[in-house]
Amino acid sequence: MQLASFSGFIKTLFYIIAFYYIFRFLAKLFLPLIVKKVVEKAGENMYQQQQRQQQSSWQKNQNDDTVIYNTDNVKKPRETKKVGDYVDYEEID
Template structure:
């Protein structure tokens, strides 16, 4: 079994620190671009949904307006008679 050397440990720590700072640097550059694209995608989806809702509402209201409803007469079943009990 081989023992880990102090130089190997220091080398590993340097790699970890370099990777951390490289990641941090690249995140500062690319994060705003990625966020902007994500916001544009969300905005586009919201716009499409609003357009679909508006089209549905317009189509639905046009169908209601195009149908001329003929008022129907209510069926008269009969007169209401209030019965009183006679002793």
């Protein structure tokens, strides 16, 4: 059976603090580089996906001889429903 000594406790505490500060120092050095690489890779993947999507839609439109008009943006008259008049209530104490 081993007994814990005060010097062993101080030594362990020193190692923990030293590891913490070394980790913080290395994180400040390398973390921005890693994040930059991840963001660049995500941007590349998004660009490639967009290119593939455009190519597939272009090929689909080339194969069809029909013309498609986008009628979603056509302004339609907006109907308003009259439910009733607004009544202002007052509280009575």
